[in-house]
Amino acid sequence: MHEHIAVRRWLMACIVSVFFAVVIGGITRLTESGLSITEWKPVAGVFPPMNEAAWDDALRKFQQIPQAQTTHAGITMAQFKWIYWWEWFHRIAARAVGLVFAIPFLYFVAKGTMPQRYAMRLAWLPLLTLAQGVLGWYMVSSGLEVRTEVSAYRLAAHLTLALTILVIALWTWADLDPRREEVRAEAPWRWAVLGVVSLLAITVVSGAFVAGLRGGKVFNEFPLMGGQVVPPGYQALVGWWTNAFENPVAAQFHHRVLATLTGILSLVLAWRARPEILGEYGATAVRWFGMAIAVQFGLGIVTLLMAVPVALGVLHQFVGTLALTLGVLAVHAVWVPLRHEPAAAAG
Template structure:
């Protein structure tokens, strides 16, 4: 068979893979949107102190909420056995308990929905031959991370059921960061499946800086998880000074010194501020360099948009702090963190270029 006879067949195969990629890409973007909603509802669960209202892990049975007065009373009785009720909420009415219960139930329901929204289409695309061989382990990896995240979620909740009145800030930060790693990985794969205009990065180091920005965004989210876990945003509600100083005293009051970065409210908030300053500086310098070295390029535009997102997120963070963490502003700030992460992922992935189609590989 001649090359000319092969050409139409190869073109049809390439078109078929391109159509499959389009479907998979939209599916992954939909999953990412659900993860964003899940993280925001998780933030509301934390801010309303609702996360310990469901004291058992029932991955299947827990989909159905209490449907009778007796079932509600049973759930309430379980809650009344843990330290949070006994030390903080003693005397809470059943109606008040139902309010916090629904927040936690909604969070867990969304988490299960993400699992179904990922697993069922994955099975369909796989069985109908729409997934390229190289993509299969990546998608299975995402599914595995989702299962691990479910276990981390219960590991986090369990930390607040025996001796504490709230979950461990260590575990909360890990849980939040893992959700964001799954979110970023989903967007990374989806973006790589989109057709992109071939355009050389401004410099040989641009892709490394793009990856650094993704890493800094994830680090800042982890630090924000520690802030949330310690309620550190409710203290030192001034900016740019903190406790009346640029660099406050007593940052290393605990011993050994490393504990301050995870357990000292002042140090944890100060570290989160420093992380924001670092992310803002790198994003701004990267945007300036891209515009100077490749004016008008798509990379320069994306770097500029990312710097704008980081600036907006910083303003949201400062506003949330100054207002002493009202729930609306706090959730905007949390959603903003994921939008910054998404912008960083899109920018870094575009600097690497799209995955080649099989016929062109």
């Protein structure tokens, strides 16, 4: 495992770059900047408008979409440049992330230093990063003609793919850790940790629907919603699927329930984690996961009560991603089998 230090460093760079992209994406969304660039030019799009005529043309194209006539009605050139630069930076960051994934991967393959056991798994990283760029434009395009914002379904898919890339890189990074203890928890603990972390992943994705539907701007109170446990307007739309994923009231309610359940279960796991059961590394990983969830739950309440200011909204998204990262490490710590099987007893 020691010979794979360079690969682990690359994977850590990939993990950090995903965090960076998630933060920039959160800022872009919360500042309503994501639709300011109405074209997707993978190569030429690297260059922003270079003169006043180009800026005028970019603003003219933006003024033709529904969001410019509603959310950004009456926007000035100075205001347009502010949101344009955020979206441009978001796209440049996405391209940079792609290079972080692709160039070292090709280098390791060319040098023959890619761990053969993980070659196929790691090959997915640059491919999924490319797919993420395509999906990002597919998401943006949903808000350019009829809608005043991007599709919540596509926003959730965009976040889900980013987290999938993160998990692949993180799990492989943990696999290549030469200091990992050779401890495997009993089946009930493995399934319990996996179940709670999976519930967290669902909670994070449900947060994307809250964000996409602007659900954080309604019922800015806690613990009740409109003075009720089940809020008024919960069944405003016909059809359970449509209501669950397109009604901002229902989306926020479901996110609250999932977050509360995740918080309770993760704290129970952290409270019961013992080194003699999970090993020192496993117990520590589960405890850190529990602490991160506690912080995220409290941060979520504050963010809601303050009607999702940009700084808190971005921090909430960052800590949620961090909690998922610690959760994946906890799953790895209790789930991955022994690296070396014990020798058979002499007959």
